[in-house]
Amino acid sequence: MIFTTAGRPTEALINEAIQLSQLYSGAYISREKRSIQQIINLYHQTVVVVGYERLFLYKDNAETPIFFHPNSAMFRCKAILNGQDDAFIKASGLFEGMSLLDCTAGLGSDSTVASLVVGNKGRVQAIEGSEHVILLQEGLKKWQSSDEKIDAAMRRISIIPKRYEEVLPHLKNNAVDVVYFDPMFEGSILASDGVRGIKQVAVYDGLSEIMVKEAKRVARKRVILKDSWQSRRFAQFGFHQQIRKTSKFHYGILECKE
Numbered sequence: 431m432i433f434t435t436a437g438r439p440t441e442a443l444i445n446e447a448i449q450l451s452q453l454y455s456g457a458y459i460s461r462e463k464r465s466i467q468q469i470i471n472l473y474h475q476t477v478v479v480v481g482y483e484r485l486f487l488y489k490d491n492a493e494t495p496i497f498f499h500p501n502s503a504m505f506r507c508k509a510i511l512n513g514q515d516d517a518f519i520k521a522s523g524l525f526e527g528m529s530l531l532d533c534t535a536g537l538g539s540d541s542t543v544a545s546l547v548v549g550n551k552g553r554v555q556a557i558e559g560s561e562h563v564i565l566l567q568e569g570l571k572k573w574q575s576s577d578e579k580i581d582a583a584m585r586r587i588s589i590i591p592k593r594y595e596e597v598l599p600h601l602k603n604n605a606v607d608v609v610y611f612d613p614m615f616e617g618s619i620l621a622s623d624g625v626r627g628i629k630q631v632a633v634y635d636g637l638s639e640i641m642v643k644e645a646k647r648v649a650r651k652r653v654i655l656k657d658s659w660q661s662r663r664f665a666q667f668g669f670h671q672q673i674r675k676t677s678k679f680h681y682g683i684l685e686c687k688e
Contacts (some may be wrong), residue, residue, distance in 0.1 A: 431456040431561070432473050436481045437463065447480040454564055466492035476561055487562055496562050498569025503539040507546050507580045519547055521672055521681035522608045522654050529553040529606040531648065533594035534613055538566050538587060545583035554586065559593030567591070598644040609645040612656040613637050642667045646686055655682040
C-alpha cells in the first residue's frame with residue numbers, strides 16, 4: 431500500500447503520511463505534483479492519500495475514492511438520544527452494559543450506534559477484513575461530530591483488522607452477548623451513496639453454516655443477520671426474519687443459550 435499526500439502538502443501533512451505508512455506497513459512516496467492516476471499506474475498498488483481533513487483510498491483508478499464517513503450513524507444516534515427506536519438495536523436487544531461483536535464492520539455505522547447504546551460499561555468489537563480498514567480505524571479515532579456522546583461512542587469501538595472467519599473459531603464460548611453479520615449484498619450498495627465506493631474492496635464471501643454455528647457458540651444471547659428482504663439466507667440458516675414492509679433490508683434473529 432502506497433501513502434502520499436494531497437497536492438501542495440504542508441510539512442504536517444507529509445509527517446502524517448510518513449507516520450501512517452510506518453504504522454500500516456506501507457511505503458511513503460512524495461506526491462511531486464503527480465496525479466493519483468499516475469501514481470496508481472506507476473506502482474500498481476492501492477494508494478492512500480492523506481488529505482487536509484480525511485484519508486482517501488484509491489484502488490485501480492482515481493475516479494471513485496473511498497473515505498470514512500459515519501453515514502447513517504449520525505442521524506440514527508441523534509434519534510436514539512432523542513428517545514426514538516432504532517431497528518438494529520431493537521433486533522439485537524442491546525442495552526447499556528452489553529457487548530457486541532460486529533463481524534462485518536464496513537464503515538462502522540452499526541458499531542457506532544451499538545457503542546452509543548451500550549455505553550462506557552459495555553463493549554463493541556468490530557471486525558473488518560477489507561483493505562479499507564485503515565479508513566475505519568483512523569476515522570473512528572479522529573472524526574469530530576457536533577455531539578460529544580457520539581464521538582465518545584466512536585472512540586470506544588475496538589477494531590480487529592481481520593476477516594471474521596479468522597476470528598470467530600478462536601473466541602471462547604459465550605464471549606459476547608450479541609454477534610452481528612451484515613454481509614455485503616448488492617441491494618445495500620445501491621441503496622446507499624455513502625457506501626458505493628466500498629464495492630471495490632468489499633469481501634463478498636457468502637455466510638457459511640460453519641460460521642453461523644461458531645457465532646451461536648460465541649454469543650450468549652443472540653446472533654443477528656442483516657440482509658436483503660429477498661435473501662434466502664434467513665431461512666437457510668434458521669434466522670427468524672423480522673419483516674419491515676417499507677425497508678429493502680431485514681434483520682434476522684437467532685436466539686442462543688439464554
